[in-house]
Amino acid sequence: MAASIGPPEDGASMGRRRCTARRTDGNPCGNRPLKGQSVCKFHGGAAPQSRAAAVRRQVEAEARQVLAELGVSPVGDPLEALLKLAGQVIAWQEATAALVNQLDSIRYQAGSGEQLRAEIVLYERAMDRAVSVLSAIARLNIDERLVQVTERQADALIGALNAALVAAGVDGERAELARRAAARHLRSVD
Ligand SMILES: [Zn+2]
Incomplete structure (x- = not known):
């Protein structure tokens, strides 16, 4: 691993990146960070808002690249x-x-x-x-990618709601009512 003979684009810069968080014993995490992020999935990288921010950063980086190709400095x-x-x-x-x-x-x-x-x-x-x-x-x-992130966030919210209902011992008709109320609320927020 000492010599960097890998592919010039990805290999050198991406391969060495490590999660910037620390483990409970104080040592650096060392896991690979998720795409477009500085932390791994165990250190907050999997949270919907982290993923959304990563997609936005990536889209912005590509937009900056396109602007550079067109000779415009953003x-x-x-x-x-x-x-x-x-x-x-x-x-x-x-x-x-x-x-x-x-x-x-x-x-x-x-x-x-x-x-x-x-x-x-x-x-x-x-x-x-x-x-x-x-x-x-x-x-x-741009639009489609940012929308996909929002859908993932909605899925994550519904998953969290289901877990909360189970933890609170709510099931059957009352759980269904809670789900419908949450769905209505998500739509009105949207
Ligand atoms: Zn980590």
Whole structure:
């Protein structure tokens, strides 16, 4: 294990990461942390809010990467920056489309050929940029991934509720009523 001859991307940096928590005897835990987290599943990594935060950090890291590829340096929340960029790119694309539409009226004027070409090039560039930004956002699958986390949190809550009902010795119709009340509450929170 001394020489690092593994794959250059994952091997070197990911392989050495260890859970940052300490065991009850005071020694470092040493387990592998869960993906996108600094702690293992025994030290809080499996909690729904930890998983949700990990997914969000991962999505944000990927958004930052996409922004870097597009030559934009994000200030603050990279997801917000990405969506703002998409809005700007689409607005610019629409503006250049309007410009190209206006060209109809001058198409037959002598000597307007060069200008017409320049504006169409501008429009095509704006289209390309809009497509690349939007497809980059689509590849991140932001909405779906954040929703999946929320569903996992809801499952975890229902599991916790069931355990609480069992521990309190509540079963049958009363347990069912409690479950339904919890489901109603979760929906209203959502
Ligand atoms: Zn640990």
